[in-house]
Amino acid sequence: MQAKTTTLHVSTPLTWSQPLSKLAGFDVYLKLDNLQPTSTFKDRGVGNLCKKAHRAGGRHIVCSSGGNAGLAASNAARQLGIKSTICVPETTPLFTVEKLKDYGAEVEIVGKVWDETDIRAREIASKPGYTYVSPFNHPDIWEGHSTIIEEILHQLDGERPDVVIVSVGGGGLLCGVMEGLIKVNWETVPVIAMETFGAESLNASIKAGKVVTLPGITSVAKSLGSKRVCDKAFEYSQKYGVISHVVSDEEAISACLRFADDHRFLVEPACGASLAAVYSSVIKRLQSEDRLGQVDKAVVIVCGGNSVTLQLLAKWKEQFKV
Numbered sequence: 001m002q003a004k005t006t007t008l009h010v011s012t013p014l015t016w017s018q019p020l021s022k023l024a025g026f027d028v029y030l031k032l033d034n035l036q037p038t039s040t041f042k043d044r045g046v047g048n049l050c051k052k053a054h055r056a057g058g059r060h061i062v063c064s065s066g067g068n069a070g071l072a073a074s075n076a077a078r079q080l081g082i083k084s085t086i087c088v089p090e091t092t093p094l095f096t097v098e099k100l101k102d103y104g105a106e107v108e109i110v111g112k113v114w115d116e117t118d119i120r121a122r123e124i125a126s127k128p129g130y131t132y133v134s135p136f137n138h139p140d141i142w143e144g145h146s147t148i149i150e151e152i153l154h155q156l157d158g159e160r161p162d163v164v165i166v167s168v169g170g171g172g173l174l175c176g177v178m179e180g181l182i183k184v185n186w187e188t189v190p191v192i193a194m195e196t197f198g199a200e201s202l203n204a205s206i207k208a209g210k211v212v213t214l215p216g217i218t219s220v221a222k223s224l225g226s227k228r229v230c231d232k233a234f235e236y237s238q239k240y241g242v243i244s245h246v247v248s249d250e251e252a253i254s255a256c257l258r259f260a261d262d263h264r265f266l267v268e269p270a271c272g273a274s275l276a277a278v279y280s281s282v283i284k285r286l287q288s289e290d291r292l293g294q295v296d297k298a299v300v301i302v303c304g305g306n307s308v309t310l311q312l313l314a315k316w317k318e319q320f321k322v
Contacts, residue, residue: 008047008076009036009144014155014299019262020278027297028278029161031152033304034267038103040304041145042072042135045176048144049133050076058082058131064121066114066222067096067307069135074105087121089114091222093307113217115227136172137230145176146183152299153184160186162295163283167274167303168193168202168244169224171233177301178236190292192243192282194273196252199224203244205234220249220316223270223307243291247276254322255279256313268308269316274300 012032020028033041046069050061061084063073070086077084084105088097090112100107108124111117114135125132134141152161164181168174174193181187195203198219205211211234217225236242252272259275260266267275277283278300286292316322 008051008079009043009147011151012036014152017263020300024278024283024298026295029156029297029299030263031148031299031301032265033148034265034271034302036304038068038071038075039306040068040072041148041173041301042069042304043075044147045141045144045172046072046133046135047076049138049140050080050131052140053131053133054080054082058129060085060127060130061133062121062125062130063087063133063135064114064118065135066225067092068223068304069133070100070105071096071103071306073133074100074103078104085121085124087117087124089117089225091225093312095309096307099306113227114225136170136175136226137232141172142175142179142232145173146180148301149177149180149184149186153186159297160189161297161299163190163192163292163298165192165194165274165277165298165300167224167270167301168195168229168233169199169270170226171202171230173301173303174202174233174242175230175236178240178242187240190243191240192245192277192286192292193237194277194282195244195246196221196224196269196273197246197248200246201226201229202233202237203246205229206237206244219269221252221269221273223268223304224273243286245277245282245286247273247280247282250320250322251276251280253313253316253320256308257317257322260313265302265305266308266310266313267302267305270307271303271305274303
């Protein structure tokens with residue numbers, strides 16, 4: 001197959017949110033990475049890794065994913081004119097599996113959680129000419145994700161935000177954000193890392209003082225479903241004082257529902273976790289605990305909207321009584 005394009009991600013809008021700013025009492029800006037080609041920030045990092053693998057002679061991409069990274073990898077492979085195999089856990093929604101196939105991927109459903117799925121992906125990727133693509137744990141992925149901060153720098157005309165809010169699963173986005181902040185000399189900007197109970201691998205590691213593995217994933221935010229955060233994310237959290245906060249599934253779902261009303265976007269619970277920093281007054285709580293200083297301008301990274309439908313959102317609304 002012949003390569004079609006190497007433009008694998010787009011520069012996304014940074015928009016001031018009137019509803020969230022009114023609620024918070026300070027300016028809230030939304031970095032809308034849900035508007036990437038596959039509706040996920042992972043187009044940046046995964047696309048960067050796939051592009052480099054292709055240049056090095058790789059002809060078949062293999063990715064283990066709860067959905068988002070697989071979509072980014074399969075789309076990148078399609079754009080680069082090479083093949084892809086995506087391994088997903090049994091909890092992956094059928095509509096996501098169908099999306100992966102629509103991008104031309106071969107799909108294998110294996111394992112109850114991503115960590116089990118990843119073992120199979122690595123087995124497949126051991127073949128000559130095949131390239132294993134981690135959803136979050138690779139320097140090329142972090143490099144790609146760092147472009148988020150470079151764009152924000154220009155979109156804010158060089159003005160520093162007082163805090164950046166990001167959801168954390170395996171930690172790839174957090175690593176990219178930190179790498180970007182360092183690159184533009186914003187490393188002193190506070191970062192709030194948001195997780196949900198039942199998927200809080202970073203928070204558990206920070207409490208333990210070392211990287212730990214969760215016994216399982218019980219949160220509905222399956223896109224955050226890595227039982228173990230990557231070592232680099234933990235290292236950044238220790239070195240730069242990343243503020244870790246965990247919200248309930250109810251708070252994440254409530255944030256998704258309110259965001260749909262406020263901005264007419266459907267986002268998944270993993271993204272709802274970061275939005276809950278505003279909707280659930282997490283920032284004010286952190287300030288009252290002297291864990292965060294004055295905030296006049298906050299940036300929330302709206303990371304994606306794949307693992308959600310109107311039907312699912314209605315189901316969660318009923319399930320959690322929100």
